[in-house]
Amino acid sequence: MPVSSLLVSSSLALQLVSGAAPAGAKPVSTPSAAPVKAYMPPLATAEKLVGPALTEGRAYARLAELTDGIGPRLSGSEGAAAAVQWALRSFKADGVKAWTEPVKVPRWVRGEERGEVLASPLTRGHPLHLLALGGSPPTAPEGLTAEVVEVTSLEQLAALGESVKGKIVFFNHTMAVPADYGRFAGLRGRGPAVAAKAGAAGALVRSLATASLSTPHTGSTRFDDAGPRIPAASITTENAELLHRLLAKGAVRVKLVLGGSELPDADSHNVVAEIRGREKPQEIVLISAHLDSWDVGTGAHDDGAGVVMVMEAARLIAKLPQAPRRTVRVVLYMNEENGLAGGRAYAEAHAAEIPKHVAAMEMDSGGGRPVGVSLRAGAGGQALLQPWMSPLVSLGAAAFSSREAGGADISPLMPARVPFFGVEVDASRYFDVHHTHADTLDKVDPQDLARSTAATAWVTYAMAESPETLARPEAPASAPVAAPPKAATGH
C-alpha cells in the first residue's frame, strides 16, 4: 500500500495526524531539520507486537531454553554449536526463514586455574579467586611464581620500563559504575600484551565489575600476532584490594597456575533469518545480537537477552497479517566475545548488499527494562521516528537517548555509513554479572525482558515500515577498532 493511500484511507488517521503534527508546527526534536512529512504510522499494529510481547512470556521461556538448556556458548565449543542448532529450530518453529553462514572462530579453552598470595612477613597467605582471560596462554604446569607490581594505567606501566621484567603486573583501577567500563576495559584488553612486551612474566587484572561477592569477571585479552604472550587472569575486586593493601606495606609474591590455551580455529556459524519486505524487499533492516557467550555463567544478560529479544521481534513481525515494507533480517552473530569473527564474516559475505542496509541494531546490554531509543544517523532521525514513539510511552522507552546507537558486531558496517538504531535498556546492574558465573537466568526480570522485547519489536517494525529511511551518518574518522564498541559506549 503506497503512503498516500494509507494517509487518506481513514478519516480517524487524518484527524490523528492533524493532531500530532498540525500544519506549520515545527517538529519538536529537530528544529534545524526539514519539516517532517505528515505520516500516520499504523498504530493498530503496535497492539499486535507489544501485546503478545508483554503477555505471552515467550522471550523469557526461550531464554530459559538457551541458558538452562544449552548453557555457556564460547566460540568453538559444543555449547556454541548447540546454540546454532537451537536457533535454527526456533526460527523454524516460529515460521521465520533461517539459515547459517560460516564463520571461522578462535577456540580458546579454559583449563585448571588457581592462584595464591604466598606467605610472607605481611600475611600467612591467601587464595586468589581468578578467571584466566580469554586468549591467555597457560603457565608452565608447575605454575608461575613472581613478585607483583601494581599499576593503574598503561602509561604508568610504560614509565616503569625494565623494572617489570620477570614480574607479574597487576592492573588495578577504580571502576564503580557502568560508565567506567570504557575507561578501564583497555587494561584487560591490552594491558597483558603491553606488559608482555615490557618483559613481564604474567598479568593480573582487577575485574571490571560494579559489584562483587568474590566474583571474578573474565573477558578477552588481545596479544599481537608477532608479540610475546604471557599468562593473564582477572582477579576479584576483593583480591585486588588485598593486593593493594599488602603492596602498600611491602613485597608480595603470587603463584599462578593457569591451564587455558588456544586451540586451532574452529568452524562455526552466524545464524541469519529474515522476513521479506512486502514493498522494498531489497532494503534491509538488520536486527542482531550475539549467540556466543563466555564460558562461565550461562550468558543470560550477555547476550542471551538480546538474542531472545530479536528472535521474538522477528516472530511477532512474521505473524502480522502483512509484512512490513522492508525486509527485516535477524543476525545472531558468533564470536562477539573473543574475536568479532561473526561480525566481520557477515560484513564480508554481504558486502554487495550493505548499501541496501537501511538500518542496523545490536541488542547487547542485557535484559533490563527499556529506557529509550538511540540512533546513529544523519540529520532528521529523531523527527523520522517521532510519530512512532507513542506505543513506547507505556513501556517507559519513549525518550531519545543522548547516546549513539552501536554494537560490536555491527561496527564493521560503519565505514559503509549504515545508520544504527537501538533500544536502550537499564544497564545499571549489568556489570555486576557481566562475564561471570553469576550471569544466569535468575538475574533477568521477566517483566523487564518482556518490555524490552516489546520495544525492540516495535522500533524494528517502525524502521521497516516507515516511508522514509534514516539519513546515513558520517563515516567514522578512523577504521572501527576490533575492540567491542561496548568499551567505548559504556556497555
Next chain:
Amino acid sequence: MPVSSLLVSSSLALQLVSGAAPAGAKPVSTPSAAPVKAYMPPLATAEKLVGPALTEGRAYARLAELTDGIGPRLSGSEGAAAAVQWALRSFKADGVKAWTEPVKVPRWVRGEERGEVLASPLTRGHPLHLLALGGSPPTAPEGLTAEVVEVTSLEQLAALGESVKGKIVFFNHTMAVPADYGRFAGLRGRGPAVAAKAGAAGALVRSLATASLSTPHTGSTRFDDAGPRIPAASITTENAELLHRLLAKGAVRVKLVLGGSELPDADSHNVVAEIRGREKPQEIVLISAHLDSWDVGTGAHDDGAGVVMVMEAARLIAKLPQAPRRTVRVVLYMNEENGLAGGRAYAEAHAAEIPKHVAAMEMDSGGGRPVGVSLRAGAGGQALLQPWMSPLVSLGAAAFSSREAGGADISPLMPARVPFFGVEVDASRYFDVHHTHADTLDKVDPQDLARSTAATAWVTYAMAESPETLARPEAPASAPVAAPPKAATGH
C-alpha cells in the same frame, strides 16, 4: 568514690540530674519499675573513650592484621592458633592483662569439592558452585551421583517418607532479608541429619544469603552422634534456582565430590583479658566476640569486627586515669562457628564466678554502624542505662532496641540468669557475605566500625561503672540450644 560523693561533688551534675529525672517523675521506659535513683554518670570519661575510637582507626588497623595478616581461623586450624597468639600479643601491647584458657575443639577440614548437574533431556549440564558444610563427611573418592528431591521444610521431608532413600535431598527456601535467617537456618543445621535418617544419600542446601553473585555460603550442620551422616553442601542461590526450574520439568541427577572430613578434636584456646575493677573487682562485666571464623573468606564481619571492637573497648578503658568500679573481662571465644566449645568451656571453668557476672555481651553481627542498645535483663534495665545514653546520640545508637541482647557464646550463661547487653549494629548487608569467600576487609566501612567500637566502649564502661547493676532476667524456659542464638534473633 562512693555514689553519694559523686552525686554531690558538682553543682552542674546535680543540675543535670535534676533536669534528667525531676523529683516525682516516673522513668519513661519502665513505668512499672521502681523510681530510678538520681545519678550523674561521669560524662567527661565519654570523651576519652569515644574520641579515640572515632579518630585513631585502631580497630580497623587491627582488623586488617587479623584478616589480611592471619586470614581464615576455623577451629583447630593453624590460622586459629595464629589468631590466639596475635590476640595475646595485642592485649599485651595494649597494657591489658591477658591469658589463654584451654578448649577442646572439633577439627573439620575442607577437601576437594565440586558438583555438577548431569546432562539430561532438560539440559546439557551445569557446574554447581558449592561449599561443603562444616561437619559434612566426604563422598566416596569417585563421588556420589543421585537423583535430586526438592523440599522446603523438614515437615515436607518427613512427609516424603521412604521415597528419598538413595537420593540427594535439596533444601530450598525463600530467604530474602536478614530476619529470614532464623526461619531457614534449621534447614542447614538439621536438614542433612534428618535426611540421613530418612535414608538419603546426600544433601544440598540453598545458601542462607541475602545476595549472591555466584557466592555459596558455608556453615555448620549437625549430625547426631549415633545417627547416620551423609555428605552435605551449600549451593549458590543461582544453582538453587536452576535446580528448582529443572525439577519443575523433570528428573535431575547431580554428581557431588566432597572431600571434607572430621579429624580428631584439637587443643585450642579462648583468649581472656581483663581490667580489674577499682571498687568491686569481683563483679564482672563480660564483653566478648569469637576469634574463630569459617575457612572461606577472612571473617572480617564474622566475627573479626566484633573481636576488634571489644579489644579496642578494653584498650581504651585500660587507658582511663581510673579503672571503672567493676572488672571488665574480655573473652575471645574459640569455636563459635562449628561447636560452641569455647562458650561452654568458659562457663564450666568459671562456674563458681558466674553469679558474679553482672552483665555480658557478645558482639557478633558484623562491623556495621551502631543503631541502638539491646538488653536482656529484669525490670528497670532501660531506666538504669538511660542516664548513660547521651554520648550515644551522635553515634546514632541512643535508642533502645526491641530485640533481646544475646550471643551464641554467652548463651551458656543464661541458666544462671546473667543479664545481657549489646550494641546493635546495622546488619542489613551482613548476610550478603556471612560465611563466604566475600567476608573480607573491604566489606567493612572504617567509619561504621569506628562508631560501633565507640558505642561498645562506652556501653561497656557504663555497665562497669554504674552504681547499680541490671536486674537478673528470668531463666529461659528450656535449656539453651547448641545452635547459635543468631538463628533465633536474625543475626
